[in-house]
Amino acid sequence: MPRQVYDRGIISIRIEKLTKRFGAVTALHDLDLTIDPGELFFLLGPSGCGKTTLLRSLAGFYIPEEGNIYFGEENVSRLEPHKRNTGMMFQSYALWPHMSVAENVAFGLQERKVSKEEIKRRVGEALESVRMESYAERRPNQLSGGQQQRVALARALVIRPRCLLLDEPLSNLDAKLRLEMRTEIRRVCKEFKLTTVYVTHDQKEALSISDRMAILDGGNILQVGTPRDVYKKPTCKTVAHFIGETDFLEGSITGMYGNMATVETGIGRFDGVLGDPSRPPALNSKVTLSIRPECWELSHERHAERNSVHGRIGEFVYLGEVAQYELVVRDTSLKVFERNPRFVDGANRGEIFASVDPEDVVVLVD
Ligand code: ADP
Ligand code: MG
Secondary structure, rough: OOOOOOOOOOOEEHHHHHHHHHOOEEEEEEEEEEEOOOOOEEEEOOOOHHHHHHHHHHHHHOOEEEEEEEEEEOOOOOOOOHHHHEEEEEEEOOOOOOOOOOOOOOOOOOOOHHHHHHHHHHHEEEHOOOOOOHOOOOOOHHHHHHHHHHHHHHHOOOOOEEEEEEEHHHHOOOOOHHHHHHHHHHHHHHOOOOEEEEEEHHHHHHHHHHOOOEEEOEEEEEEEHHHHHHHHOOOOHHHHHHOOOOOOEEEEEEEOEEEEEEEEEEOEEEEEEEEOOOOOOOOOOOOEEEOHHHHOOEEOOOOOOOOOOEEEEEEEEEEOOOOEEEEEEEEEEEEEEEEEOOOHHHHOOOEEEEEHHHHHHEEOOO
């Protein structure tokens, strides 16, 4: 069944030089960010980095000290929340216990003085879009956590918001429901072509369903990119550390070739790509290499002089489809993942070589 296209169309969200302070605390520092129309965009970062503050600023619950927010061409920076028409969903979805599912979803429309027939039709549509149409007459306490979350999503959608703002929407659900609901949220956003800003500290959620994400730290945006960008090409150590697992190796620059560099480390010489080509390091300067554990190739023979280390397997965990090794190279211990593990049995546990493609070695300045 075709879904309605929203009255005001699909909008971009543009944030310009946004600063928000709470007394002495600057929660957001001079942020610039553009979210494309219909994009499922994530704000990702550790607790206290400013995610909720940014989301609440978009909704209109906080007025920034400096800067502007645009929905499409409209400057909404100083508009009251109800005039911004955003659909919101939080960690605690707070359905009213004394109302049925349908009444909970209808509430926002009654406030907006929508006619009875229109309410009935739109509540039906919203419940159908989250596959809850057969639960309309139930009370929230007769629903599972995941079903309550679907109702909360329907309640956000029914007002035909200009954008959807989600703050850690799945953190009250168990692991299995989280997996199910994140796919469901993506489906709904894409079906409605809704520009969506989704806040989480869970990198798996962000990597699995986002179109793009911003990594925040201390009120600053460190990097914006697709899941692949931020995972494969982190621009700084904080992002490399925050997203996925990585080995860091300290070293110094001995050669530079465009976006590539050669780095001498305590366990050998590596060619790698600059994480942030806009800030090329000087020759002989100190840098850090970031290498993902699954990028190492294990072998009994050395293939090349560079980008190859020679060590022995220390601790390891066998997980069936993958084994996680500690590879001990002199006084350095590297984390190495091997898919379809071959090096786990005793005979294979002597000296081994591990090599890594220069494309998988990211040279970071700080
Ligand atoms: P996150 O959602 O990423 O965990 P927040 O946006 O809630 O982070 O908080 C960012 C910073 O702003 C934190 O240092 C927090 O203590 C501070 N902060 C957030 N809300 C308020 C508030 N209402 N009053 C004072 N400080 C706040
Ligand atoms: Mg928060």
